[in-house]
Amino acid sequence: MIDSSSQAFKKARRQYLKSTRNRDPNIDKDWTPFRAAEKHFKARYPPPDLTKVLDLATLDESRASEVTAGIWAGKSDAVETHTFTTGSGSKGYTFPRLPGLILLPAFLCPEEQRNLIKWSLTEHARQPNETNLDVHYLLPAEGIWNAYLRDRNTLVYPRPIETDAEYLKQESGPRQLINNVSADTSNFELMNNVAKPPLPPSSNIRPATCSYLLPRLRWANIGWFYHWGTKQYDFSKGKIPVHDTIRKVCKGAVRSVDWQDIFASDTSDWGSHGPDWMDWHESYESDAGIVNFYQTKDTLMAHVDRSEVCATSPLVSISLGNAAIFLIGGITRDTEPIPILLRSGDVVIMSGPACRRAYHGVPRILENTLPPHLAEADGVDDPTWAVFKSYMETTRININARQVFPKDFDPGLPQ
Ligand SMILES: O=C(O)CCC(=O)C(=O)O
Numbered sequence: 310m311i312d313s314s315s316q317a318f319k320k321a322r323r324q325y326l327k328s329t330r331n332r333d334p335n336i337d338k339d340w341t342p343f344r345a346a347e348k349h350f351k352a353r354y355p356p357p358d359l360t361k362v363l364d365l366a367t368l369d370e371s372r373a374s375e376v377t378a379g380i381w382a383g384k385s386d387a388v389e390t391h392t393f394t395t396g397s398g399s400k401g402y403t404f405p406r407l408p409g410l411i412l413l414p415a416f417l418c419p420e421e422q423r424n425l426i427k428w429s430l431t432e433h434a435r436q437p438n439e440t441n442l443d444v445h446y447l448l449p450a451e452g453i454w455n456a457y458l459r460d461r462n463t464l465v466y467p468r469p470i471e472t473d474a475e476y477l478k479q480e481s482g483p484r485q486l487i488n489n490v491s492a493d494t495s496n497f498e499l500m501n502n503v504a505k506p507p508l509p510p511s512s513n514i515r516p517a518t519c520s521y522l523l524p525r526l527r528w529a530n531i532g533w534f535y536h537w538g539t540k541q542y543d544f545s546k547g548k549i550p551v552h553d554t555i556r557k558v559c560k561g562a563v564r565s566v567d568w569q570d571i572f573a574s575d576t577s578d579w580g581s582h583g584p585d586w587m588d589w590h591e592s593y594e595s596d597a598g599i600v601n602f603y604q605t606k607d608t609l610m611a612h613v614d615r616s617e618v619c620a621t622s623p624l625v626s627i628s629l630g631n632a633a634i635f636l637i638g639g640i641t642r643d644t645e646p647i648p649i650l651l652r653s654g655d656v657v658i659m660s661g662p663a664c665r666r667a668y669h670g671v672p673r674i675l676e677n678t679l680p681p682h683l684a685e686a687d688g689v690d691d692p693t694w695a696v697f698k699s700y701m702e703t704t705r706i707n708i709n710a711r712q713v714f715p716k717d718f719d720p721g722l723p724q
């Protein structure tokens with residue numbers, strides 16, 4: 310329940326009244342259903358109503374302490390789902406409205422969740438993997454997390470602007486043309502040959518401490534490098550092998566689903582190569598992706614992950630830490646999105662032609678929803694957990710792994 314006498318509620322109401330005083334009363338007239346849902350869940354005032362949000366943890370007795378830990382809970386029957394039993398005996402859910410969307414609640418046990426959180430910060434958010442901070446700062450080689458643990462006041466210096474850098478020579482015009490085009494096997498070569506100059510560092514960045522930068526860590530790349538300027542992969546930089554921990558979890562998630570059950574009666578268009586779900590237990594291999602780090606005020610706008618050449622192979626998305634509202638709609642923003650409350654340990658799979666290129670986003674991280682198995686350092690039999698716990702109190706981590714190429718497609722790239 311929302312406490313309307315709390316200081317936070319009153320502050321949000323004051324800000325709302327101030328910011329809406331001169332607002333056009335028809336402002337929401339032209340919003341697409343996706344935009345309207347984003348606005349609803351983002352709002353601090355009035356706080357969003359979660360009764361239409363699917364929250365499967367409310368069905369699971371063993372997660373009762375997670376659900377009651379914070380003020381936020383949805384409903385187990387808010388959205389039409391079908392249940393199946395996974396290969397490992399747990400429950401999985403499908404959505405008649407969006408074939409190929411799979412939800413595996415609590416797929417990861419508390420220990421696996423803690424290990425993935427540690428891995429994300431200690432081993433992954435550092436060179437040679439790129440992070441959002443690298444564009445502007447010369448980060449320590451050990452990564453921002455390890456440097457922060459050593460001394461949170463250590464200064465990190467801005468990346469100098471190189472006077473002969475490639476980014477200064479590029480015209481911005483032609484880049485726009487190829488920006489955000491869906492990748493596929495027929496345009497792969499063209500996309501691959503588009504120039505992908507490094508993004509220019511900002512000119513007004515000052516030295517900053519590790520404790521200032523850590524909450525500003527927003528993502529760390531997995532596998533093939535992604536080029537944000539063109540929204541395409543930059544295959545010329547080679548591929549960093551996907552860590553075994555991630556490979557195994559993602560393969561495990563894909564293998565736990567009986568795809569025959571999901572897609573045998575699917576009649577949609579799977580593209581020129583036809584359906585490939587029959588092979589996924591063997592052929593699925595994540596080779597790119599991103600680890601997203603969200604602070605409680607961060608959001609991820611509606612988008613489609615369309616840079617992968619394969620538009621049907623599963624994308625595996627792992628939630629850790631604070632809970633979030635995840636919205637997923639259809640191939641345009643005009644489809645009313647399905648709202649799902651994702652909690653730590655939940656895994657979402659987006660697969661098949663209808664779901665893999667559906668609009669989705671994260672309009673809200675739900676504050677104070679860190680589950681007890683991550684929040685109580687004492688209850689965790691691990692003396693090193695306390696520092697992770699303090700960071701995770703205001704954080705959600707999402708590990709998002711994708712397969713870039715279809716099974717039999719040879720991109721002709723050095724491995
Ligand atoms: O954080 C999430 O649950 C989704 C992230 C996502 O959609 C992405 O990284 O493309």
Ligand SMILES: [Fe+2]
Pocket residue numbers: 612613614669
């Ligand atoms: Fe995405």
